[in-house]
Amino acid sequence: MDLPLLISIFPQVLTDGLILGFMYALIALGYTMVYGVLEFINFAHSEIFVTGAFVGVEILLALKARGTLDLLSPFLVLIVLLVAAMAVSGLLAVTVERVAYRPLRGKPRLIPFISAIGVSFFLQDAIRLFESIWRNSFNLVYPTMDLFNQRFTLTETIDISVKSVVVIVAALLMLWALHLLVNRTKIGKAMRAVAEDQATASLMGINVNRMISLTFLIGGAMGGAAGVLFGIQYSLINPYTGFIPGLKAFTAAVLGGIGNIPGAMVGGLVLGLLEAFAASYFSLLTHGAFGAEYKDIFAFSVLILILIFRPKGLLGEVVRERA
Amino acid sequence: MLEVENLHVFYGEIHALKGVTLTVGKGEIVTLLGNNGAGKTTALKTLSGLLPARAGQVRLEGRTLLKVPPHEVVMRGIAHVPEGRRIFNRLTVLENLEMGAYARADAGIEQDLERVFTTFPRLKERRAQVAGTLSGGEQQMLAIGRALMAAPRILLLDEPSMGLAPILVEQILETIQGINRQGTTILLVEQNAAMALSIAHRGYVLETGTIVLSGSAGDLRENPEVRRAYLGES
Ligand SMILES: Nc1ncnc2c1ncn2[C@@H]1O[C@H](COP(=O)(O)OP(=O)(O)O)[C@@H](O)[C@H]1O
Numbered sequence: 001m002d003l004p005l006l007i008s009i010f011p012q013v014l015t016d017g018l019i020l021g022f023m024y025a026l027i028a029l030g031y032t033m034v035y036g037v038l039e040f041i042n043f044a045h046s047e048i049f050v051t052g053a054f055v056g057v058e059i060l061l062a063l064k065a066r067g068t069l070d071l072l073s074p075f076l077v078l079i080v081l082l083v084a085a086m087a088v089s090g091l092l093a094v095t096v097e098r099v100a101y102r103p104l105r106g107k108p109r110l111i112p113f114i115s116a117i118g119v120s121f122f123l124q125d126a127i128r129l130f131e132s133i134w135r136n137s138f139n140l141v142y143p144t145m146d147l148f149n150q151r152f153t154l155t156e157t158i159d160i161s162v163k164s165v166v167v168i169v170a171a172l173l174m175l176w177a178l179h180l181l182v183n184r185t186k187i188g189k190a191m192r193a194v195a196e197d198q199a200t201a202s203l204m205g206i207n208v209n210r211m212i213s214l215t216f217l218i219g220g221a222m223g224g225a226a227g228v229l230f231g232i233q234y235s236l237i238n239p240y241t242g243f244i245p246g247l248k249a250f251t252a253a254v255l256g257g258i259g260n261i262p263g264a265m266v267g268g269l270v271l272g273l274l275e276a277f278a279a280s281y282f283s284l285l286t287h288g289a290f291g292a293e294y295k296d297i298f299a300f301s302v303l304i305l306i307l308i309f310r311p312k313g314l315l316g317e318v319v320r321e322r323a
Numbered sequence: 324m325l326e327v328e329n330l331h332v333f334y335g336e337i338h339a340l341k342g343v344t345l346t347v348g349k350g351e352i353v354t355l356l357g358n359n360g361a362g363k364t365t366a367l368k369t370l371s372g373l374l375p376a377r378a379g380q381v382r383l384e385g386r387t388l389l390k391v392p393p394h395e396v397v398m399r400g401i402a403h404v405p406e407g408r409r410i411f412n413r414l415t416v417l418e419n420l421e422m423g424a425y426a427r428a429d430a431g432i433e434q435d436l437e438r439v440f441t442t443f444p445r446l447k448e449r450r451a452q453v454a455g456t457l458s459g460g461e462q463q464m465l466a467i468g469r470a471l472m473a474a475p476r477i478l479l480l481d482e483p484s485m486g487l488a489p490i491l492v493e494q495i496l497e498t499i500q501g502i503n504r505q506g507t508t509i510l511l512v513e514q515n516a517a518m519a520l521s522i523a524h525r526g527y528v529l530e531t532g533t534i535v536l537s538g539s540a541g542d543l544r545e546n547p548e549v550r551r552a553y554l555g556e557s
C-alpha cells in the first residue's frame with residue numbers, strides 16, 4: 001500500500017467529493033421539498049435540472065458568438081447564468097405542477113408518478129428537438145472561461161481549479177440562502193407548515209396551492225442552478241444527462257431522510273464524498289481490481305445499509321407525532 | 324353574529340349533517356354537544372371552509388361564508404382550533420404562534436403575542452422549543468394561543484378537553500371563559516357535556532347529524548334527556 005500516495009491525493013479527492021456532494025445536495029432539495037409537501041416523487045426533476053444546464057450553455061454560446069464572453073467578468077457571467085437558469089427551471093417546475101400534477105391530486109399515488117415519468121420523457125425530447133433544430137446537435141459543450149480554468153497550486157502535487165472553488169462557494173451560498181428562506185422568513189415557515197399539515201395550515205390563512213407552487217419554484221430553481229454548476233464543472237451535456245445525477249440526488253434525499261431539507265444537504269454531501277473516495281481509493285487499495293467503475297455499487301450499498309438500520313434516513317423524523 | 328341554516332354535508336354517500344340550524348350571538352359562549360360521530364367536527368370544518376356544504380346557508384354578520392376557501396375564512400374573523408390540536412410539531416412554539424397571525428399585517432401582532440404569553444406563561448418559557456416535544460396540555464394551550472394570534476371575533480373550539488387530565492381541563496375552561504370576557508365569541512364543541520355546560524350560555528345537542536335539543540345552559544343541565552344521555556346519570 002502506498003500510503004504517501006493515498007495522502008497526497010486526499011485534497012483532490014475531497015474537492016471532487018465536495019463538488020459532487022453539493023451538486024447532489026442542490027438537486028436533492030427539489031425532490032425532498034416536493035416530497036415533503038405532496039408525498040410525491042417528482043420524477044421529472046432531473047429534467048428541470050438539465051433545463052438549467054441548457055439555459056446556461058445557450059447564454060454562454062450566445063455570448064461567445066458575439067465575441068463578448070472573454071470581455072466580461074466570469075463572475076458576472078456566472079451570476080447571469082445562475083439567475084437565468086434558476087428563473088427558467090423554477091417557472092418550468094411550477095408549470096409542470098400546474099399542468100401535469102395538480103389535476104391528479106388526490107388520485108392514487110401511482111397516477112401522478114406516471115404523469116411525472118411522462119413529463120420527464122417529454123422534456124428530454126423537447127430539449128432534444130429544440131437543440132437539434134437550433135444548433136444541429138443536442139450534445140453541447142460549455143464554452144470555457146479562462147479564469148475558471150486556472151489552477152491554484154497548493155503543493156507540488158496538489159492543485160485545484162478556480163472553477164472547483166467557484167462551484168463549491170456558489171453551491172454553499174445557495175444552500176445558505178435557502179436555509180435562511182425556509183427557517184427565518186414568514187413564507188418559509190408557512191411552507192414548512194404546509195408540508196406538515198395542509199388543512200391546518202389553511203386554517204391559519206395560508207393559501208396552500210400557492211405554497212405548493214412556491215415549493216416547486218424554489219426546488220426547481222435550485223435544480224436549475226445545479227444544472228449550470230454541472231455544466232461549468234463537467235462541460236459536456238445532453239438532454240439525457242440528468243438521469244444519473246437525478247437518481248443519485250434522489251438517493252441522497254432518501255439517505256438524508258426524504259422530506260427533510262437539512263437531510264437533503266447532508267445526504268448529498270455524504271453521497272458525493274463516498275462516491276469520490278470510493279472511486280479513487282478502491283482502485284488504489286486493490287491495485288485496480290476493484291476500480292472506479294464500482295463506485296456506484298459502493299454508494300448504493302451504503303444507502304441500503306443505512307436504510308436497513310435507519311429506515312427514515314440520517315436526519316429522518318425524530319419528532320413524535322401526538323394525537 | 325353567526326347563523327347556520329339547514330346545513331347538509333356529505334362524505335361521498337354518507338349524510339353527515341342533515342339540516343343543522345344554529346346561531347351564535349355576539350359575545351356568547353355557545354356549545355355544540357354530541358357523542359362521538361354525531362357530526363360536531365363536520366360542522367366546524369364546514370364553517371371554516373374545509374368541507375363543502377351540499378345545501379343550506381352559513382352567514383357571518385350577514386355575509387355568506389359558504390364557498391369561501393379556508394385561508395380566507397380566517398380573514399373574516401373566524402379562528403378554528405381543530406380536533407386533536409393539530410399543532411405544527413416540527414415548528415417551534417413561537418413559529419406556531421407566528422403562523423396563527425399569518426393572515427395579519429397590522430401592528431397589533433406583538434401585543435397579541437404578549438397577551439398569549441400572559442395567558443399561557445408555559446408557552447413563553449418554551450417558545451424556542453419544537454412544538455412536538457410539548458405535553459398534551461401544553462399543546463392544547465398552543466393550539467388555542469395560535470388561534471388567538473389571528474385576533475378572531477369568533478373562536479371555534481373542537482373538543483379542547485379531549486385527552487386532558489381533569490385539572491388541565493379546569494384550566495382550559497377558565498382560559499376559554501377569560502377569552503370570552505375579553506370580547507371573543509365562542510362556539511365550543513364538546514363530548515364532555517358537564518364541562519361545556521359549566522361555562523356556556525347556551526347549547527345545542529347534535530345526534531347523528533341532527534339538532535335534537537337546544538336551550539340555555541341551565542335548561543340543558545336540568546333536562547332529563549341530557550342528564551341521562553350526556554351527564555351520565557341514570
Ligand atoms: N373523512 C370522512 N369520511 C367519511 N365519513 C366521515 C369522515 N369524517 C367523518 N365521517 C363520518 O361523519 C360522521 C360525523 O363525524 P364527525 O363530524 O367527526 O363527528 P364528531 O366530531 O361529532 O365525533 C360520522 O359518522 C363519521 O363516521
Ligand SMILES: [Mg+2]
Pocket residue numbers: 360363364365406
Ligand atoms: Mg369530532
